[in-house]
Amino acid sequence: MHESEDPVAQLTDAECWERLSRQELGRLVTRVGNVLDIFPVNFVVDENTIVFRTAEGSKLTELTINDEVLFEVDDHTEVDAWSVVVRGTAHRLDTGDEVEHADGLPLTPWVPTLKFNYVRVTPTSLSGRSFRRGEEPDRYGVQQY
Template identity: 70%
Template sequence: MSQDGATADAVIRLNDEECWEKAAGQELGRLVTRVGDVIDIFPVNYVVDGRSLLFRTAEGSKLFELTANDDVLFEIDDHTDDEAWSVVVRGTATRLATSAEVDAADELPLRPWIPTIKYNYVRIVPTELSGRAFRRLPEPDRYGVQTG
């Protein structure tokens, strides 16, 4: 197999169902927000709820930024010695507003990782989902010289 073929075989595009399966198996992701020229990234624990992501947050910069611009990215990944994967959710973040929504969210297995009170639930509804899995293979020879 050529080096180009080996490289092509090392990256696998995930379909939507595979992306959701990967996301549902994790608890920690990175939320990316943008307000004007300022881009921020926040690690947050989350849960998959249907075909959306849900996290909790306290009052502060994260919630303010989501109020100013609800377009977000959310990235989830993991790896082993043999493989790695990454899922990126592009979507809209909305704070849950009704008591019925909050009551339903309270039933989900979503608890703060640090001892802080986080009254606000935020749901990310995807507009686009993409994912890739990678086989972790040895680096090809960079100088074109084959050994052995």
């Protein structure tokens, strides 16, 4: 990206999936009624879906009440940054074939707790942006017309 180009660029779906597949930690946003919750989860990309493991508890309960979720992942360096948001539905994997497939994914809990439940987030939409980092332009000087 050149200095004269816009410092914010839209990512294609392929670029979004490529960036998601390089990460391990994301944020799951749930909503039940007027209550929003956000949970950090480690995850893997599996065939253009997001899969994570969870124990019984509020996350799984909330997904059972309302399966509509947001899933966000981002990263940054000294020179650039990016963010990808997946809007979709989440469901607990419960068939033998689903669980067997998920057992073969490179997905293990980060904390030493038992997490027997796999959840798959299936996207309904995907969006991403990349950002060129730099100094803020002069806010009070002569403005271009």
